[in-house]
Amino acid sequence: xxxxxxxxxxxxxxxxxxxxxxxxxxxxxxxxxxxxxxxxxxxxxxxxxxxxxxxxxxxxxxxxxxxxxxxxxxxxxxxxxxxxxxxxxxxxxxxxxxxxxxxxxxxxxxxxxxxxxxxxxxxxxxxxxxxxxxxxxxxxxxxxxxxxxxxxxxxxxxxxxxxxxxxxxxxxxxxxxxxxxxxxxxxxxxxxxxxxxxxxxxxxxxxxxxxxxxxxxxxxxxxxxxxxxxxxxxxxxxxxxxxxxxxxxxxxxxxxxxxxxxxxxxxxxxxxxxxxxxxxxxxxxxxxxxxxxxxxxxx
Amino acid sequence: xxxxxxxxxxxxxxxxxxxxxxxxxxxxxxxxxxxxxxxxxxxxxxxxxxxxxxxxxxxxxxxxxxxxxxxxxxxxxxxxxxxxxxxxxxxxxxxxxxxxxxxxxxxxxxxxxxxxxxxxxxxxxxxxxxxxxxxxxxxxxxxxxxxxxxxxxxxxxxxxxxxxxxxxxxxxxxxxxxxxxxxxxxxxxxxxxxxxxxxxxxxxxxxxxxxxxxxxxxxxxxxxxxxxxxxxxxxxxxxxxxxxxxxxxxxxxxxxxxxxxxxxxxxxxxxxxxxxxxxxxxxxxxxxxxxxxxxxxxxxxxxxxxxxxxxxxxxxxxxxxxxxxxxxxxxxxxxxxxxxxxxxxxxxxxxxxxxxxxx
Numbered sequence: 022x023x024x025x026x027x028x029x030x031x032x033x034x035x036x037x038x039x040x041x042x043x044x045x046x047x048x049x050x051x052x053x054x055x056x057x058x059x060x061x062x063x064x065x066x067x068x069x070x071x072x073x074x075x076x077x078x079x080x081x082x083x084x085x086x087x088x089x090x091x092x093x094x095x096x097x098x099x100x101x102x103x104x105x106x107x108x109x110x111x112x113x114x115x116x117x118x119x120x121x122x123x124x125x126x127x128x129x130x131x132x133x134x135x136x137x138x139x140x141x142x143x144x145x146x147x148x149x150x151x152x153x154x155x156x157x158x159x160x161x162x163x164x165x166x167x168x169x170x171x172x173x174x175x176x177x178x179x180x181x182x183x184x185x186x187x188x189x190x191x192x193x194x195x196x197x198x199x200x201x202x203x204x205x206x207x208x209x210x211x212x213x214x215x216x217x218x219x220x221x222x223x224x225x226x227x228x229x230x231x232x233x234x235x236x237x238x239x240x241x242x243x244x245x246x247x248x249x250x251x252x253x254x255x256x257x258x259x260x261x262x263x264x265x266x267x268x269x270x271x272x273x274x275x276x277x278x279x280x281x282x283x284x285x286x287x288x289x290x291x292x293x294x295x296x297x298x299x300x301x302x303x304x305x306x307x308x309x310x311x312x313x314x315x316x317x318x319x320x
Numbered sequence: 321x322x323x324x325x326x327x328x329x330x331x332x333x334x335x336x337x338x339x340x341x342x343x344x345x346x347x348x349x350x351x352x353x354x355x356x357x358x359x360x361x362x363x364x365x366x367x368x369x370x371x372x373x374x375x376x377x378x379x380x381x382x383x384x385x386x387x388x389x390x391x392x393x394x395x396x397x398x399x400x401x402x403x404x405x406x407x408x409x410x411x412x413x414x415x416x417x418x419x420x421x422x423x424x425x426x427x428x429x430x431x432x433x434x435x436x437x438x439x440x441x442x443x444x445x446x447x448x449x450x451x452x453x454x455x456x457x458x459x460x461x462x463x464x465x466x467x468x469x470x471x472x473x474x475x476x477x478x479x480x481x482x483x484x485x486x487x488x489x490x491x492x493x494x495x496x497x498x499x500x501x502x503x504x505x506x507x508x509x510x511x512x513x514x515x516x517x518x519x520x521x522x523x524x525x526x527x528x529x530x531x532x533x534x535x536x537x538x539x540x541x542x543x544x545x546x547x548x549x550x551x552x553x554x555x556x557x558x559x560x561x562x563x564x565x566x567x568x569x570x571x572x573x574x575x576x577x578x579x580x581x582x583x584x585x586x587x588x589x590x591x592x593x594x595x596x597x598x599x600x601x602x603x604x605x606x607x608x609x610x611x612x613x614x615x616x617x618x619x620x621x622x623x624x625x626x627x628x629x630x631x632x633x634x635x636x637x638x639x640x641x642x643x644x645x646x647x648x649x650x651x652x653x654x655x656x657x658x659x660x661x662x663x664x665x666x667x668x669x670x671x672x673x674x675x676x677x678x679x
């Protein structure tokens with residue numbers, strides 16, 4: 022059997038399918054018996070349903086409507102395509118940066134700072150994420166679950182940010198270890214007795230301690246530490262927000278609600294303690310109002 | 321450069337001997353760990369005589385005839401537990417003071433929870449601490465107490481003495497920072513860069529473990545590595561193992577820090593250094609160090625990496641008292657309290673200093 026050639030556009034297929042559906046329902050309605058009033062009611066119900074179908078499908082048969090419909094159907098695949106493009110562009114960007122670093126700089130090995138090169142990977146990854154992937158996390162959400170989805174996306178985004186900061190921080194902590202081990206390898210016999218392991222260990226420990234002290238006093242360490250802590254703070258807040266969203270479904274108060282409650286209790290208690298002290302001391306002079314203590318300083 | 325020749329044979333022979341020793345050590349360690357270990361901390365008997373919210377006051381009866389008329393109130397820092405002063409029976413500041421015939425009160429700040437998030441320095445000093453001092457006044461029918469502070473507890477003591485000079489007879493500070501604008505201590509450097517508002521808004525109370533991590537990171541080579549190497553080397557020594565576990569118990573039992581108190585400590589002290597400048601406010605009152613007119617003994621450690629000497633030294637020159645003394649010891653931050661040598665030397669000295677001023 023010879024197959025009919027496939028149409029290039031999906032519209033004729035849709036029109037054929039609509040016609041077939043309408044014919045099917047029409048024949049189905051007329052197949053059934055129609056004795057008495059009840060059957061007539063049924064028939065009229067089916068008739069009106071069929072008319073609605075016909076109206077709906079004739080609308081669909083119009084080429085403009087079909088074009089709009091297919092436009093809508095195409096949209097998700099375009100989104101996927103864009104997401105894939107973002108992923109690819111991120112990958113290529115990362116690759117490009119690596120190539121620039123590794124191949125582009127033809128400086129002799131001795132003059133290239135390998136420590137810096139290693140550390141640059143964190144910056145490159147973060148930059149790539151910020152440039153390409155983060156946009157996806159910040160896409161505007163719609164519909165009933167918009168708020169929840171935004172919470173999830175925010176928590177994921179903050180978690181990734183925290184992970185990146187933590188990786189950089191841990192790498193920084195590893196540097197003195199790496200440096201001290203390298204120095205121990207380069208030690209000559211005149212500097213240390215290699216046969217005495219304990220002395221060797223103590224020497225290494227002192228070297229390591231020295232490198233750590235230098236690192237800890239450096240502005241770079243303080244900056245990385247603050248950055249990591251801030252990333253942890255952001256992630257903690259996003260996580261709590263996400264949790265609060267789930268807790269609300271179970272009627273359990275969120276951290277912020279508890280904070281508010283604790284503040285009220287704190288203020289009441291402070292006022293009460295102030296009043297109790299005043300009572301213990303005796304009656305108040307007429308010009309002083311009771312309670313309040315020193316008023317407190319809230320940050 | 322010619323590479324040194326490594327004596328592989330010697331190293332191999334040494335390793336074999338060490339492996340043999342390690343096996344014997346582990347065999348002995350097994351018996352120690354499976355047997356009963358005494359790792360209790362804060363074991364000196366006491367009576368909890370005062371309680372307000374989470375804060376309480378421990379009272380220790382002197383082991384010798386009372387030598388002083390004025391009881392001594394010990395104020396520990398909020399950052400860790402007061403059990404540091406009574407860590408092990410033979411190295412206990414508490415017991416050493418009791419043996420000197422001193423009636424002792426020790427503040428236990430308890431474990432702050434969510435409800436304590438809004439407590440400020442004002443609540444801790446004008447509230448809890450002042451109430452405890454009043455309680456001791458009434459209990460002993462005295463108008464003043466001797467106050468001794470540990471680390472930031474000493475800073476609390478200085479602030480309290482400036483706010484209530486009429487209630488403090490003598491003031492002793494031990495490794496207590498009062499001048500915060502120094503780049504000698506790592507905590508001083510780091511806390512300058514911390515955004516206190518962000519920190520408190522995110523965590524509420526600062527988790528004790530976060531503080532522990534910061535403290536461990538001050539010397540990772542010793543605190544994360546060498547300490548445990550030392551432990552493995554002495555794993556067959558029961559007494560060492562017991563004391564090691566006691567210390568571990570204390571170190572890793574840090575309470576959370578009330579958020580608003582921490583915010584003020586970081587901003588007013590570590591970032592703006594307001595105390596020594598005489599610009600700090602607690603509640604509605606300014607803390608004027610010139611009002612610290614009672615005798616002051618200021619003790620600190622020469623090798624303290626947490627509270628460097630620079631952070632402690634300026635106190636005696638700034639207070640209003642004419643009777644001041646600085647005592648710099650060749651030890652670190654915790655060494656003052658746990659080293660047997662310092663307890664032998666330091667506590668009798670403190671007792672003598674107090675006795676001279678107990679008239």
